[in-house]
Amino acid sequence: MQLLDIPFNDARRRYLVFHPWHMPDRLHLASTTTTQEFEQHASSRFYVSDDQTVLAKVVPDKFDKRHHPFQWFGRDYLEKRWLLQTDARKEFLSLRILRKAGLQTPTCHGWGVSLNPRNRNASLLLMEYLPTARPGGEYFDALDEAGKHRFLERFVGEVVQLAKAGFVHRDLHYNNLLVTASDDIVWIDAHVRTLPRNTDAKWQALSRSLTVNKLRGETYRRYAEQRLREQWSHTSQATS
Incomplete structure (x- = not known):
């Protein structure tokens, strides 16, 4: 487990990262034309590390806390942040199942959660970036x-x-x-x-x-x- 301050484009966000493995010494993430293409097919946000080795998948809160405060507090704050039921954790576990079944997956560098309620992007999955695929x-x-x-x-x-x-x-x-x-x-x-x-x-x-x-x-x-x-x-x- 590791606490990381990660720059995303121009914003810095702090995540508690579980199962960190083969992480770069400094992790700086940014959007690219490739990640923008990924986002056309998903509701998540994607970023790539400066050294082109790590792809970050970020899932925003489901509810807007200003318009749906009770749903946000129950689902996005308590369940996802404090009970660690983030999309990233679920996907990390599913990728392990796929790999155990013999299917090929990217190498996972860990999954993280932001405990900061002001950060709408609580869920973070870090995996191997495959730029030629x-x-x-x-x-x-x-x-x-x-x-x-x-x-x-x-x-x-x-x-x-x-x-x-x-x-x-x-x-x-x-x-x-x-x-x-x-x-x-x-x-x-x-x-x-x-x-x-x-x-x-x-x-x-x-x-x-x-x-x-x-x-x-x-x-x-x-x-x-x-x-x-x-x-x-x-x-x-x-x-x-």
């Missing part, structure tokens, strides 16, 4: 039809791999992934939940995780579900 949605859109089907085959394979570990992703879409120059899939946004124990309920949870909007249309959702059914069936038979 492409957002999954951009990568998918640039593929031809055969390439999209090959990508979906790999994508579904990793969904099954996570399911074999007992979990399903709660927000399964391409922009929760990066694709490296060597075509490796890296999971960068991790929110998972435990699969139910019942076999039929497991399949329903996996099937519902594939949606039309997030997979770029019914054609791709249907193909992904078909491949998911086949791969999950093989897995179920092997473990029965």
Whole structure:
């Protein structure tokens, strides 16, 4: 655990950082054109360290304390700050689950919380920055039809791999992934939940995780579900 004063652009914010690992001697974070692209696909804010090694994901308070003081005090101040139930902590734990399941994730440099009620950005996740990797949605859109089907085959394979570990992703879409120059899939946004124990309920949870909007249309959702059914069936038979 480490208390850090971190400059963000021109503002300095203090965070209590848990599990700090391989942190730069001096951490200065700033917005870039790349982080602005990340923000187009998420409600979080992103910053990159000066040495281009650390990506910071900052999640603001859900409620405005001036307009919704009671909700802010209960949810954003007590629950997230003092009970440490921040998005960053949950995502840090989910990334560990993904990695334990054998999926590739960025290296985590720790997660932090700001106890200062004047700092709306209480949640901080610090992870490895991969500047040459492409957002999954951009990568998918640039593929031809055969390439999209090959990508979906790999994508579904990793969904099954996570399911074999007992979990399903709660927000399964391409922009929760990066694709490296060597075509490796890296999971960068991790929110998972435990699969139910019942076999039929497991399949329903996996099937519902594939949606039309997030997979770029019914054609791709249907193909992904078909491949998911086949791969999950093989897995179920092997473990029965």
